[in-house]
Amino acid sequence: MSRDSVNKRGMLVEAADKLVYLQGFHETTLADIAVHARIPLGNLYYYFKTKEELGTAIIARRAKYYGDLAAEWGRQADPKTRIVAFIEFVEGRREYLSRSGCPIGSLCQELHKGDSGLLAEQATALFTEQLKWLEGQFLALGCEDASAGHALHLLSALQGAALLTHTFGNPELMLDEATRVKEWVKAL
Numbered sequence: 464m465s466r467d468s469v470n471k472r473g474m475l476v477e478a479a480d481k482l483v484y485l486q487g488f489h490e491t492t493l494a495d496i497a498v499h500a501r502i503p504l505g506n507l508y509y510y511f512k513t514k515e516e517l518g519t520a521i522i523a524r525r526a527k528y529y530g531d532l533a534a535e536w537g538r539q540a541d542p543k544t545r546i547v548a549f550i551e552f553v554e555g556r557r558e559y560l561s562r563s564g565c566p567i568g569s570l571c572q573e574l575h576k577g578d579s580g581l582l583a584e585q586a587t588a589l590f591t592e593q594l595k596w597l598e599g600q601f602l603a604l605g606c607e608d609a610s611a612g613h614a615l616h617l618l619s620a621l622q623g624a625a626l627l628t629h630t631f632g633n634p635e636l637m638l639d640e641a642t643r644v645k646e647w648v649k650a651l
Contacts, residue, residue, distance in 0.1 A: 471500075471502055471506065471510065472510045472520075474500045474501075474502060475496060475497075475500045475502060475507060475510055475511065475517070476517070476520045476521060476524050477500070477524075478496050478499040478500035479491065479496045479500075479517050479520070479521050480521045480524055480525070481499070482495055482496055482499055483518075483521055483570065484563055484566045484569070484570075485563055487569070487573050488518060488521075488570060488573055488574060488579075489573060489577060493507055493511075493514055493517070496517070515579075515581075515582055518574075518579075518582045518585075519582065519585060521570075522570075522582070522585045522586055522588075522589065525566065525567065525570075525589055526588070526589055526592065529567075529589065529592065529593065530592070532552060533592075533596050535548075536548040536549055536552075542600040542601070542603040542604040543604060543648060543649060543651070545600050546597065546600045546601070546604075546617070546648050547645055547648060547649070549596075549597065549600075550617075550621070550641050550644055550645050550648070551641070551645075553621050553625070553637065553641060554637060554638060554641035557628060557634035557635075557637035557638055557641075558634050560625045560628045560629055560634065560637055561628050561629060561631075561632050561633060561634040561637075562629070562632070563629065564625060564626065564629035565622060565625040565626070565629075567586070567589045567590060567593075568622050568625055568626065570586050570589075571583070571586045571587055571589070571590065574586050575587075590618070593618055594611075594614050594615060594618055595614075597613070597614035597617055597618060598610045598611050598613075598614040600614075601613040601614055601651075604651060606651065613651075617644055617648070620640055620643075620644050621637075621640065621641070621644065623640075624636055624637050624639075624640035624641070625637065
């Protein structure tokens, strides 16, 4: 694929990712994406034959983004600091969360309500990776058999707070919950 093709494909995926986050997967049309990316609709079909193919590309983009973040947090000296960095990332996005919800949570919720099959499974992998990463941090912290439960508790607390932050349009809700879970982690 030529450099121009890679660039156009990337522009389409980036535009699709933003629109799907703001509007939802089912509400976003291929025409919306083409307009947002400033690429003729007919050209979009050169890169993506179906909306599901584009959905897979969005999920891959998000997986890379969160994987890169996990690698960055992994450079922290100890597991508590790494877990707190994860929490602070979510906390730092509270304004976005209040306007549009969690990009992973919203996508998973939407795809699991429809007949999205493989796409829904692919989106679920985004949470699976976060849970595995968090479990690894709790294991490194010495939490042993409780590690998987701690990972689930932390992600559930942040996802619940993200949902309520969005529902009430109140970023302070995320700030409050992030403070509570950081205190819990520091006490372990």
